[in-house]
Amino acid sequence: MADVAEPRADPGRRPHLGVQPGELDGKWYAKYWNPVMAPLPEHVREALALGPQAPPLCLDFDAAGRLSDAGYHDLENGYSLFEDGSMHLATLTRMPGVSPAMLDWWFWWHAMETQRYKLWYPRAHVYAEWSGELMERRAPYRERYIGARRS
Template sequence: MADVAEPRADPGRRPHLGMQAGELDGKWYAKYWNPVMAPLPEHVREALALGPQAPPRCLEFDAAGTLSDAGYHDLENGYSLFEDGAMHIATLTRMPGVSPAMLDWWFWWHATETQRYKLWYPRAHVYAEWSGDPADRRAPYRERYIGGTSFVDEYVGSALGELAIRFVRPSRFGFSEDSLGPDEATAVCGVVGLSRVPLDWGHLIHHVRRVRDGAEMRSRFWMGGSYVSPRGGASLTGELETAADDVRKLGAEHARAMVVHCSQEMNHLAAFLPEIFDEFTRDEGREQP
């Protein structure tokens, strides 16, 4: 897979939360903008109250493919901190009326326009830009985003991050493609980096599986510490070394904010995803990607 290219220069861009006047003019999906967000689920609040968990309770990245197994892991909600500065994040989101295919569609559809990205998390999402070949509209939804990079600006807690998320094949993270039939399961897998400098600093997985009333998403993040590395053959010196120091050890406050961020954005998405997906698929040719 190709290394991430730097996003195009946009010196006039100023991050802002929410929708400004006129931002949704002419957008068929404008009615799905809802800045009112539900409270954190009780199971997430309980996990945060427990504080950092023992590292042995966490899923090791090399065992990520076991998310396809039946049942649950020891740590489904919460966070842990490691001696090298790395952190592990886990959240469980219940999504009534949602299917795995809807999530594959969303990760393709939302990434090409800032307004779509803001629908997802009105309190934190600021900007989105897509880098990659135009999607083949005849391809399965998962194939439309794998191999591309989503450049996003978003707040995690009070910190604004400028990120590059490279979507990779689930098999690269240890999943069997046979376990991810679009009607039963999907795994959205990405390498997380910085968008302004060639530096990666973590991995993410959103594993989605069918349950009786819809789907459930089990999200995992491995960030900082040993997951920090230059990309594209860059040397870890100067500005890049400074950037690496900033993300090697983020601490408990950032880990807690990541749990909150993931839970809020995914629960908010679940509230409107079935309806927006249904409306889109009724007339998929109405817009260009």
């Protein structure tokens, strides 16, 4: 039998911002919980103040790989709202010293539990859950999250 990570579905969940007393009890990463966040960078505040932008300015979902291309895109900072209720959000985030391998680890790791997801952005992240196929624990980190579905 393959060594797989069980999804952590919680159909009775009561989503909430922040972390409630006891939620981090026994978690090795509890020491990293910090609800105090730095202010939004000026370029992000400016983009939000503009309101939603025209959807044609956004990269199509299937073109997401182009985000790593050199140069800037039409919508580098801002958001668009779509008729189907979805949203495209773009924020240029400089992360000196962060490697692609670090990002692969983080995007897999944080989605394994809601509390981990909240460490990333505690004032906005409410819930994360894997759905669909189980993930191979021995698979490279990137394979654990690319193409996977989250609720």
